Amino acid sequence: MPITRVFEGTVDYLQILDKDGMLDKTLEPALSNEILDRMFRYMVYARLWDRKCIALQRTGRMYTYAPVEGQEAIPVGSAMAASNDDWIFPTYREANAVYHIRGIPTDLVNLSWMGLEDGLKLDKKYRCFPYVLPIATQLTHAVGASYANRLRKENPVTLAFCGDGATSEGDFHDALNFAGVLELPCVFIISNNQYAISVPRKWQTKSETLAQKALAYGMKGVQVDGNDVLAVYTAVKEAADNARAGKGPSVIEFVTYRMGPHTTSDDPKKYRDPEETAYWLDRDPIKRFRAYLKDKGIWSEGYEKGVMEESSADIEEAIKKSEAHFQDPKDMFRYVYADMTKELEVQSKEAFRVKKTQSGGVGLPGQKRTEAG
Amino acid sequence: MKMNMVDAINRCLNQEMERDKDVIILGEDVGVDGGVFRVTEGLYDKYGRARVIDTPLSESGIIGCAIGMAAFGLRPVAEIQFQGFDYTGYHQIVQHASRMRNRTRGEYTVPMVLRLPYSGMIKALEHHSESLETIYIHIPGLKVVCPSSPYDAKGLLASAIEDPDPVIYFEPKSLYRAFKEDVPEERYTIPIGKANVLKEGDDLTLISWGAMTSVSKEAISDAQMEGISVEHVDLRTLSPCDWDTVIKSVKKTGRAVIVQESVKTLGFASEIIARINEGALLSLEAPVKRVTGWDITIPYPKLEQYYFPDRQRVLDAIKETIAF
Numbered sequence: 001m002p003i004t005r006v007f008e009g010t011v012d013y014l015q016i017l018d019k020d021g022m023l024d025k026t027l028e029p030a031l032s033n034e035i036l037d038r039m040f041r042y043m044v045y046a047r048l049w050d051r052k053c054i055a056l057q058r059t060g061r062m063y064t065y066a067p068v069e070g071q072e073a074i075p076v077g078s079a080m081a082a083s084n085d086d087w088i089f090p091t092y093r094e095a096n097a098v099y100h101i102r103g104i105p106t107d108l109v110n111l112s113w114m115g116l117e118d119g120l121k122l123d124k125k126y127r128c129f130p131y132v133l134p135i136a137t138q139l140t141h142a143v144g145a146s147y148a149n150r151l152r153k154e155n156p157v158t159l160a161f162c163g164d165g166a167t168s169e170g171d172f173h174d175a176l177n178f179a180g181v182l183e184l185p186c187v188f189i190i191s192n193n194q195y196a197i198s199v200p201r202k203w204q205t206k207s208e209t210l211a212q213k214a215l216a217y218g219m220k221g222v223q224v225d226g227n228d229v230l231a232v233y234t235a236v237k238e239a240a241d242n243a244r245a246g247k248g249p250s251v252i253e254f255v256t257y258r259m260g261p262h263t264t265s266d267d268p269k270k271y272r273d274p275e276e277t278a279y280w281l282d283r284d285p286i287k288r289f290r291a292y293l294k295d296k297g298i299w300s301e302g303y304e305k306g307v308m309e310e311s312s313a314d315i316e317e318a319i320k321k322s323e324a325h326f327q328d329p330k331d332m333f334r335y336v337y338a339d340m341t342k343e344l345e346v347q348s349k350e351a352f353r354v355k356k357t358q359s360g361g362v363g364l365p366g367q368k369r370t371e372a373g
Numbered sequence: 374m375k376m377n378m379v380d381a382i383n384r385c386l387n388q389e390m391e392r393d394k395d396v397i398i399l400g401e402d403v404g405v406d407g408g409v410f411r412v413t414e415g416l417y418d419k420y421g422r423a424r425v426i427d428t429p430l431s432e433s434g435i436i437g438c439a440i441g442m443a444a445f446g447l448r449p450v451a452e453i454q455f456q457g458f459d460y461t462g463y464h465q466i467v468q469h470a471s472r473m474r475n476r477t478r479g480e481y482t483v484p485m486v487l488r489l490p491y492s493g494m495i496k497a498l499e500h501h502s503e504s505l506e507t508i509y510i511h512i513p514g515l516k517v518v519c520p521s522s523p524y525d526a527k528g529l530l531a532s533a534i535e536d537p538d539p540v541i542y543f544e545p546k547s548l549y550r551a552f553k554e555d556v557p558e559e560r561y562t563i564p565i566g567k568a569n570v571l572k573e574g575d576d577l578t579l580i581s582w583g584a585m586t587s588v589s590k591e592a593i594s595d596a597q598m599e600g601i602s603v604e605h606v607d608l609r610t611l612s613p614c615d616w617d618t619v620i621k622s623v624k625k626t627g628r629a630v631i632v633q634e635s636v637k638t639l640g641f642a643s644e645i646i647a648r649i650n651e652g653a654l655l656s657l658e659a660p661v662k663r664v665t666g667w668d669i670t671i672p673y674p675k676l677e678q679y680y681f682p683d684r685q686r687v688l689d690a691i692k693e694t695i696a697f
Contacts, residue, residue: 121478130477134468140434141469144441144449151397151423152446170461174434181429335475336513338482338537341566341613 009215014235015225019283021291029234033298039080039229040293043072043286044304045311046097049106052315053096053113057264061323063115066092070227070259073285074191075161076101077232082159082240087127087149089142089160093258094191095131102126106318107325116327117335127156136166139175139188146184157240158186165196167213168204176251180217185243187236188214188251191226193258198271214251226254227285230292257283326358376556379549381523382412382488385530386450388560390420393448396534399426400435400452400488409454410490410549432462436487440470443485448534456491456543457500463508470539471514486533486540491519492584492634494547494681496674503671504583504634507641509541510612516565517612519543521586523556525609528563536565543611545584552587568615570622574604577628577694580619580645582608585632585682592687601695611641619645620652627658628697630690632682637665659697662690 016027031039050069056062068075075097079088090098099109104126111119120130129145132138142160149156166172167190179186190210194201207213214221220242224235232254239250257280261268268277293299333340333348340348376384389396398413404427407414417425428435432453439449453459470483493502509517516538520526526544533540571586572593581589586607593603604622608614623629629649631642642663649661664682671680 117476117478120476121480124480130481132469132476134464137437137465137468140437140465141441141444144438144443145445146441147438148442148445148447170431170433171437171465174429174431174437177429177431178434178438182426331478332475335479337516337613338474343613343616 009212011209011211011215011221011223013223013225014231015228016230016234017228017288017292019227019288021288021295023292023295027231027234029230029237031230031233033296035080036293036296036298039076039233040286040289040299041307041311042076042080042097042101043229043289044307045100045315046072046076047286048308048311049096049100049315052319053110054260054264056319062110062113064263064265065113066263067258067260068093068097070280070284071191071193071256072097073229073232073289074189074226074254074256077229078159078161078189078236081233081236082157085127085154085156086240087129087142087145087156087158089129089138089145089158090131091138091161091163091166091191092131092133093163094161099126099128102128104128106315107321110318110322111325111327114322116325117331118325118327136162136169136171136175138162139166139171140178143175143179143182143184143186146179146186147182150184155185155244157243158184159189159236159240160186161189161191163196164190164192164194164201164204164210165199166190167210176214176217176219176249179249180219183248185246186249187239187243188249189236190251190253191256192253193256195258195262195268195272197262197266209253211251211253219248219250221251221253223253223255226256227283227288229285229289329356329358374556374558375553376523376527377550377553378520378523378526378544379410379412381527381556382530382544383414383416384556384558385527386413386416387419389448389531389534390416390424392560395446396448396450397424397426397442398450398452399428399439399442401428401430401454403427403452408452410546412488412544413452432459433465436462436465436470439485439487440465440473440483443470443483443539444473444481448484448486450486450488450534452488454490455501455503456489456505457503459487459489466509466515466539466541467512471512474538475514482537483539484537486530486542488542488544490544490546492543492545492547493671493677494584496677499673502677504666506543506611506635507639510641510644514538515612516540516610517543518565518610519545519583520609521545521548521581521583521607523552523554525563525569525607527556528561529565529609531560532562532565535562540565543583547584548587563609565610566613566615567609568618569607569609570618571605571607572603574602574626576602576626577630577691578604578606578619578622578626579630579632579687579691580606580608581632582611583634585634588682588684589632589687591684592691595684595688596691599692601691603691616648616652619648623649623653624656627656628694629657629661630687630694631661631663632687633663633665634681635666636668637663638668640665659694662694664690
């Protein structure tokens with residue numbers, strides 16, 4: 001018997017705007033000036049908010065924060081390509097930008113980074129799942145959610161995000177495998193920003209691309225320039241449309257780069273070559289989109305200044321509101337079960353016998369309120 | 374109607390699926406095959422693949438998906454074939470099922486049931502005889518129940534499925550077909566969080582749950598022959614535990630023995646003793662004794678009988694506590 005080939009697969013790469021904003025006209029999506037304007041605004045907002053969060057963390061007004069700078073095109077392009085009915089499961093890194101686009105108030109989103117659970121009380125109407133910290137674990141939740149929606153005769157697409165490191169987790173495999181077998185309308189989005197904290201992409205897997213992992217689960221995988229917001233939008237739109245049309249789940253690998261640290265707790269200088277960072281700075285998503293908008297006659301210096309001022313004012317206003325937020329400490333006992341158990345009633349009384357302040361310091365009379373870093 | 378525990382659980386699942394279209398079943402071999410213990414027999418034929426899902430072979434996948442399903446309005450009942458295989462899905466329980474409500478301030482909740490066949494004494498292979506209920510009781514946000522009879526199995530499962538919180542439902546494998554008893558055909562519930570005084574007595578309180586309740590019953594009847602009147606408290610729910618019933622009983626009898634199948638160190642008996650100390654120390658006439666498995670890996674089937682608490686060990690503990 002001759003040897004026959006039983007499987008063959010390919011992965012395409014998509015880029016529409018190159019690093020300098022040069023356009024491949026044959027691939028250009030037909031987007032109105034209004035949409036293009038919003039794309040730019042959302043990316044600028046994400047960057048300004050991101051920088052503000054780092055500044056707040058450095059001055060003890062926010063806890064650990066995971067910045068998105070350099071990757072803004074991914075949450076912005078993806079969320080804008082999704083329809084309003086679609087569900088989005090972002091990771092902590094895309095969360096702020098995605099939530100903003102979905103209309104979740106900035107002052108609310110700040111709260112979780114400021115150390116209060118109230119910040120993840122996201123009304124279901126926004127169709128955004130609250131981010132979680134354990135890597136890749138939200139992916140099977142997205143699959144289960146998609147199943148539940150289908151069983152109830154609704155047909156939204158579910159966009160589920162993860163990073164390059166997450167592809168090493170068992171939950172990543174579980175999610176793709178279950179979604180494939182159950183033929184669910186899910187789009188798995190990998191933000192490949194080259195590092196899982198300090199570990200480079202090449203040490204995560206010998207796989208040439210992350211997109212090709214899709215093929216093993218019987219679905220399509222594409223690799224896309226994640227710093228090109230037009231390509232991000234196009235890829236997600238196509239994948240979501242296919243999922244909606246019953247063509248099953250798929251994987252998109254966005255190739256990008258995290259300009260800052262993993263979180264405010266690490267220093268990338270320890271594990272990254274500055275030359276590499278400079279290479280990626282040249283491929284900045286906002287820079288190249290700016291050039292595109294300029295060619296379109298949308299962008300001008302005055303326009304960008306206006307966008308920045310509006311965004312900054314909104315962010316500053318939100319921070320004031322966030323910092324004034326009071327979360328009832330008793331809620332830590334209230335939400336363990338639907339109804340508080342007798343045991344927790346007793347423990348709750350004991351827990352609040354000694355008065356403490358929201359900042360974590362012990363509020364003895366005359367003692368200065370201590371801010372945790 | 375006379376039913377064994379498998380019949381009772383099967384009947385309950387059927388009734389709940391009939392009553393509520395959001396109740397679905399997922400797990401390995403739960404559909405066409407009816408489950409490795411045949412607990413879900415017939416449900417695939419009746420409700421179809423969309424509601425009785427034969428999943429890929431992955432505990433973390435089953436539990437992770439069930440969490441998503443529950444958070445989005447379904448009432449999934451997930452089966453893990455043996456408790457000893459659930460560790461690869463345990464992270465999903467601890468990191469998400471148990472705390473989704475807290476993390477999202479009640480916006481997203483996880484009303485799922487995780488069915489875990491546990492306990493040994495069925496001469497099974499390695500990993501098939503474990504009873505590590507403590508690792509679930511230890512997690513805030515989970516409810517943990519463990520029936521000891523067909524009647525309890527049916528009523529507790531109905532409560533677990535309609536409960537708004539995630540419930541870990543331990544099924545004692547050795548009792549699956551051990552005996553039949555009268556179980557109402559119609560739907561009923563047994564409240565979660567309430568213990569059951571199986572037998573009243575004056576001299577000593579014996580506390581047990583799940584498979585150990587049967588072993589304990591035998592020892593209690595032996596003790597009765599020797600004139601010792603034992604009050605038997607079956608916990609039914611391990612979390613949140615009904616401490617009032619335990620304390621009330623120990624205050625009455627002044628003596629207690631706890632029978633636990635799991636390893637000795639940091640088993641649930643440790644917590645029960647601490648609670649008795651807090652609530653009934655001055656009523657005690659003797660130290661509280663526990664009969665437990667040993668702090669060893671459960672032996673392979675040929676010698677497993679050395680591990681599990683048995684009728685004689687329980688009787689000895691009762692007599693020693695009385696004689697103290």
